Amino acid sequence: MEDLKKKAAEEAGKQIKDGMIVGIGTGSTVKHLIEYLAQTKPRIVAIPTSKDTEEKLKQAGIKIGNINELIPDIAIDGADEVDPQKNLTKGGGGALTREKVIDYLAKKFIVIVDEDKIVQQLGEKHPLPVEVLPFAYERVRKELEEKFERVVKRDFVTDNGNYILDCHGKIKEPEKLELMLNNIPGEVENGLFTRNVSEVIVGTKEGIKRL
Numbered sequence: 001m002e003d004l005k006k007k008a009a010e011e012a013g014k015q016i017k018d019g020m021i022v023g024i025g026t027g028s029t030v031k032h033l034i035e036y037l038a039q040t041k042p043r044i045v046a047i048p049t050s051k052d053t054e055e056k057l058k059q060a061g062i063k064i065g066n067i068n069e070l071i072p073d074i075a076i077d078g079a080d081e082v083d084p085q086k087n088l089t090k091g092g093g094g095a096l097t098r099e100k101v102i103d104y105l106a107k108k109f110i111v112i113v114d115e116d117k118i119v120q121q122l123g124e125k126h127p128l129p130v131e132v133l134p135f136a137y138e139r140v141r142k143e144l145e146e147k148f149e150r151v152v153k154r155d156f157v158t159d160n161g162n163y164i165l166d167c168h169g170k171i172k173e174p175e176k177l178e179l180m181l182n183n184i185p186g187e188v189e190n191g192l193f194t195r196n197v198s199e200v201i202v203g204t205k206e207g208i209k210r211l
Helices: 002-013 028-040 051-059 096-105 134-145 174-181
Strands: 021-024 045-048 074-077 109-114 128-132 150-157 163-168 187-190 199-204 207-210
Touching: 002 028, 002 074, 002 109, 002 199, 002 207, 021 028, 021 096, 028 051, 028 074, 028 109, 045 051, 074 096, 096 128, 096 187, 128 134, 134 150, 134 163, 174 187
Parallel strands: 021 045, 021 074, 074 109, 109 199
Antiparallel strands: 128 163, 128 187, 150 163, 199 207
């Protein structure tokens, strides 16, 4: 699958031009994008979605920008799952909150995945990550357990100092659920991305496909 991820990342990378402000996601597929940028060396300002991505961009010699000062012309990010309506689950790497801020603000949001990430219904293969305040995570977990088959606290602390609860079960109405989860006190953000996806570039054994 790594070769398919690389193909998708490089195809998306071709849309990055000199002078752009670019949101750069987090994860194994985005790693190939950063390697592509290190080779092609476009004159861009990158806004990273995690500390790990920021460090990789610095090592690649890419200038770093601030989301409070700049709006991305384009954001490129991976996903854990993609359904036929281009709804996503993200956050396997725990960076979902910063990813959503940057990806939703971008003028164009491109998703890069391998064919294994394409599903008919979100929740088929991966749990939905929900970032929660440590102060209230048990309270949030109790509410989430009413909505999902199983909720598991991940042994992980986000870049924001919060916990991740992984919620297992198929998701019927992603857009409604995204808003509903964000109304739970103590929930910081969830890994449902239902807006602003411009294009999904899929690396397959038959070549590049687009949604």
